[in-house]
Amino acid sequence: MKKHNFYAGPSILPEFTIKNTSEAILNFADMDLSIMEVSHRSKQFVAVMDEATSLFKELLDIPKGYSVLFLGGGASTQFAMVPFNILNKKAAYLNTGAWAKKAIKEAKLFGEVDVVASSEDKNFNYIPKNYTVPQDADYFHITTNNTIYGTEIRKDLEVGIPLVADMSSDIFSRKIDVSKYAIIYGGAQKNLAPAGVTFVIIKDDILGKVDRKIPTMLNYQTHIDKESMFNTPPCLPIFAALQTLKWLKANGGIEAMEKINIEKAGILYDEIDRNPLFKGTVNKEDRSIMNICFIMNDGYEEFESEFFEFASSKGMVGIKGHRSVGGFRASTYNAMPKSSIELLVETMKEFEIMKL
Numbered sequence: 040m041k042k043h044n045f046y047a048g049p050s051i052l053p054e055f056t057i058k059n060t061s062e063a064i065l066n067f068a069d070m071d072l073s074i075m076e077v078s079h080r081s082k083q084f085v086a087v088m089d090e091a092t093s094l095f096k097e098l099l100d101i102p103k104g105y106s107v108l109f110l111g112g113g114a115s116t117q118f119a120m121v122p123f124n125i126l127n128k129k130a131a132y133l134n135t136g137a138w139a140k141k142a143i144k145e146a147k148l149f150g151e152v153d154v155v156a157s158s159e160d161k162n163f164n165y166i167p168k169n170y171t172v173p174q175d176a177d178y179f180h181i182t183t184n185n186t187i188y189g190t191e192i193r194k195d196l197e198v199g200i201p202l203v204a205d206m207s208s209d210i211f212s213r214k215i216d217v218s219k220y221a222i223i224y225g226g227a228q229k230n231l232a233p234a235g236v237t238f239v240i241i242k243d244d245i246l247g248k249v250d251r252k253i254p255t256m257l258n259y260q261t262h263i264d265k266e267s268m269f270n271t272p273p274c275l276p277i278f279a280a281l282q283t284l285k286w287l288k289a290n291g292g293i294e295a296m297e298k299i300n301i302e303k304a305g306i307l308y309d310e311i312d313r314n315p316l317f318k319g320t321v322n323k324e325d326r327s328i329m330n331i332c333f334i335m336n337d338g339y340e341e342f343e344s345e346f347f348e349f350a351s352s353k354g355m356v357g358i359k360g361h362r363s364v365g366g367f368r369a370s371t372y373n374a375m376p377k378s379s380i381e382l383l384v385e386t387m388k389e390f391e392i393m394k395l
């Protein structure tokens with residue numbers, strides 16, 4: 040029996056994705072070859088790339104004037120690629136966690152960085168509000184979902200300057216208005232595909248405004264011009280991403296996904312708030328619907344490792360919290376069935392009866 044997979048990333052993928060990808064590993068597009076051993080310039084793979092790009096645009100309702108890229112290097116390379124390509128003098132950043140801090144560190148290599156607000160004072164357990172974004176900055180960078188801490192910015196901000204978002208762990212989980220953003224990027228291994236491919240949604244006219252020279256591979260324009268085929272793209276993860284995109288479409292698209300995600304997260308948060316053994320770690324209004332963090336309540340800390348064992352005896356994996364938060368983190372990405380969350384909730388209830 041398959042485990043109930045609560046890992047934060049790489050993480051759960053739809054069975055549809057896993058099955059179709061494993062079939063293509065054996066025989067891709069009836070070529071009698073594995074997808075791992077065919078040219079990325081073959082017409083069969085070019086068709087995969089084209090379909091993945093167009094479905095990506097369709098599902099997110101991406102307006103004209105934007106490109107979708109599939110690159111290597113992970114979201115971490117984007118931390119540098121963004122400022123390399125669009126930071127002229129000054130950029131503004133919101134510091135909401137470890138990933139935001141890494142992005143800030145890279146941006147400082149390219150210009151002045153104004154960190155407009157930070158939630159580090161409370162171990163990133165909330166999203167800062169009521170800050171001012173300097174209107175003379177080239178862009179404002181946010182991390183919409185803070186995978187480690189379980190906070191999320193679930194609305195599209197209006198900031199008056201180009202908005203750049205790391206959406207590694209909440210892309211396709213909720214409806215977004217892409218026209219509000221200049222760049223959206225993320226590693227695919229949280230909600231889309233196996234590790235190895237990074238998606239970038241980029242407004243074409245944001246480019247060409249910096250004076251510095253940009254290495255070919257780190258220049259977005261290269262990949263826009265060559266439709267992500269300047270060099271060999273991560274073919275297998277892109278194929279898998281296409282399967283997930285097809286699965287999303289067949290299951291009602293993003294609107295349906297968002298509805299289920301809110302319901303799923305609600306079931307678990309309700310239990311965290313009800314069960315006297317546990318408590319949530321973040322500000323309620325900033326709670327993520329993708330990564331749900333909780334700890335043992337005051338006085339019950341000693342039960343932590345026992346609860347892990349109890350949950351793993353029921354086939355649940357990956358609920359250990361990140362070391363900087365401790366406790367538990369249940370990642371409830373799109374592919375996570377409601378039944379796995381219900382099992383976790385039942386397990387929490389049983390544990391309460393055992394202990395209290």
Ligand SMILES: *Cc1c(COP(=O)(O)O)cnc(C)c1O
Pocket residue numbers: 048112113114115116138182184185186205206207208225226227229
């Ligand atoms: C996982 C994660 C990253 C890092 O992604 P890589 O692809 O491993 O570089 C960056 N930002 C967020 C929000 C993440 O969750």
